[in-house]
Structures are given as structure tokens and as C-alpha cells.
């Protein structure tokens with residue numbers, strides 16, 4: 001049974017990615033990354049902080065990517081669910097595509113070498 005978000009079944013990693021920037025969910029994950037709780041809003045990137053990061057990064061921070069700030073999410077380098085703070089040092093801009101890539105590679109790293 002997958003958890004649902006707005007009626008759509010979603011995986012734990014998609015929830016982590018959405019939660020990274022959207023500030024819409026709180027979630028608690030167990031040892032196998034299963035989602036145990038999705039609930040209230042607990043964090044957002046305030047507009048003033050986002051403006052500082054937009055000015056500093058000027059767009060997606062992935063080398064070779066020139067996506068403008070408007071296409072970018074503010075990515076928590078240490079995920080807020082892992083205790084990462086919502087501050088300028090822990091946030092970097094990533095376009096939607098690279099934001100998805102980085103969360104999927106983090107998921108792969110946590111899972112370890114697969115079969």
C-alpha cells in the first residue's frame with residue numbers, strides 16, 4: 001500500500017523531493033524508508049531567504065546547467081527531514097530536472113549496491 005498525496009500514490013523518494021522545497025508535508029520514515037507519517041506543514045523557505053539564494057546561485061547549481069532561478073527549487077543539502085536547517089548555507093538552487101536526479105541518486109546511495 002503506497003501512501004497517497006492528493007489522491008496520487010507516490011513513493012517515499014518523491015515525497016522527500018516534494019517536501020524538500022514545497023513545505024507541504026511532514027513525514028517520518030522508518031529504517032527501510034517507508035513513510036510512516038505525512039502531515040502538517042513544518043517548514044518553508046521564506047521568500048527573503050529564497051531571494052538571497054537566487055542572487056547567490058543565479059540559477060541551477062549543477063555544472064553545465066543554465067536553468068534560470070524561476071525553474072529552480074531550493075534544495076536542502078542536508079535534508080530537513082535529516083535535521084538539516086533551512087538556511088542559506090544548507091540550500092542550493094537546482095532545476096526541477098536536477099532536483100529529481102539528486103534525490104534519486106541519494107535514494108540509490110541509501111539503498112546501497114543493488115542486486
Ligand SMILES: [Zn+2]
Pocket residue numbers: 017020021074075076099103
Ligand atoms: Zn531537494
Ligand SMILES: [Zn+2]
Pocket residue numbers: 060061062065066067094095096097098
Ligand atoms: Zn539543472
